[in-house]
Amino acid sequence: SSGSGKSTFVNTLCESPVILRKDHLDAEKAAAPKTINITPTTIEMDEDGLKLSLTVVDTPGFGDNINNEPAFADILEYIEHQYEEILSQESRIKRNPRFQDNRVHVLLYFVQPTGHGLREMDIEFMRTLGPRVNVIPVISKADSMTPQELNAFKKKVMEDISHYKIPIYDFPYDEDEDDEETIEENTELRGLLPFSVIGSEDEIVLNGRRVRCRQYPWGVVEVDNSKHCDFSKLRYMLLSSHLHDVKDITHEVLYESWRTEKLSKEGHHDDDEEEVVID
Numbered sequence: 001s002s003g004s005g006k007s008t009f010v011n012t013l014c015e016s017p018v019i020l021r022k023d024h025l026d027a028e029k030a031a032a033p034k035t036i037n038i039t040p041t042t043i044e045m046d047e048d049g050l051k052l053s054l055t056v057v058d059t060p061g062f063g064d065n066i067n068n069e070p071a072f073a074d075i076l077e078y079i080e081h082q083y084e085e086i087l088s089q090e091s092r093i094k095r096n097p098r099f100q101d102n103r104v105h106v107l108l109y110f111v112q113p114t115g116h117g118l119r120e121m122d123i124e125f126m127r128t129l130g131p132r133v134n135v136i137p138v139i140s141k142a143d144s145m146t147p148q149e150l151n152a153f154k155k156k157v158m159e160d161i162s163h164y165k166i167p168i169y170d171f172p173y174d175e176d177e178d179d180e181e182t183i184e185e186n187t188e189l190r191g192l193l194p195f196s197v198i199g200s201e202d203e204i205v206l207n208g209r210r211v212r213c214r215q216y217p218w219g220v221v222e223v224d225n226s227k228h229c230d231f232s233k234l235r236y237m238l239l240s241s242h243l244h245d246v247k248d249i250t251h252e253v254l255y256e257s258w259r260t261e262k263l264s265k266e267g268h269h270d271d272d273e274e275e276v277v278i279d
């Protein structure tokens with residue numbers, strides 16, 4: 001929903017003002033019904049010497065109306081539209097060498113720090129979108145909770161996710177196939193879900209170090225300090241350690257299941273799919 005800290009988060013993640021912050025103080029605009037506006041922005045980044053092209057698709061206006069179902073449908077349609085494009089490209093005899101794959105590899109779902117578990121809208125949204133995209137739940141404005149409250153809230157959110165069988169990206173691994181290091185790393189990241197984040201575009205010098213933080217009369221919370229929130233772990237996972245995994249799952253699992261469903265709905269079936277009965 002508006003005001004949950006999405007724009008600040010994206011700007012913190014990209015270390016530049018990619019998304020202009022909206023004017024929340026305009027009462028007239030705030031009360032008007034919102035249409036969601038899906039806006040992709042591509043940023044060229046340099047991650048430890050590696051060039052990375054990151055496209056962020058913001059969905060301002062989602063969750064702001066009394067009935068948010070049309071907004072769900074718009075986001076789902078956007079994601080499936082990218083799959084349609086791939087399917088039509090795959091079926092061409094001559095492929096377009098300049099074709100751009102715009103599939104969404106991760107959807108960060110901002111859970112508001114209410115302390116009360118998931119709302120019905122959160123459940124419905126993640127259940128609808130989870131089969132189509134890697135959903136990673138994130139608790140924004142984590143500085144509004146004490147560490148105990150945050151831990152209890154995380155636990156509650158995960159209990160809801162399991163109770164309502166919400167399909168999220170939970171750092172899957174294979175005990176038999178994956179190496180020990182991967183299993184350990186994925187278990188640790190899974191244990192952090194939902195990631196707590198703090199966003200800020202302000203920097204100060206603290207003990208001789210430049211830190212991104214939010215300053216309050218009672219202290220300073222640091223965006224990149226893993227004792228304060230999971231921002232740095234989430235950033236590293238998204239842009240480095242799990243970049244290929246989320247892409248692979250998108251292609252091999254999510255896109256494949258969409259493709260199979262779509263083609264079977266249209267009445268296509270493979271010739272070698274015929275049942276063979278052997279006595």
Ligand code: GDP
Nearest residue numbers: 002003004005006007008021022141197198199
């Ligand atoms: P958006 O509408 O979801 O894009 O939200 P914005 O990024 O515009 O943020 C809404 C308000 O929340 C702004 O006043 C931000 O300064 C504030 N905000 C953003 N991130 C945080 C955070 O991590 N902690 C706190 N306490 N406030 C935040």
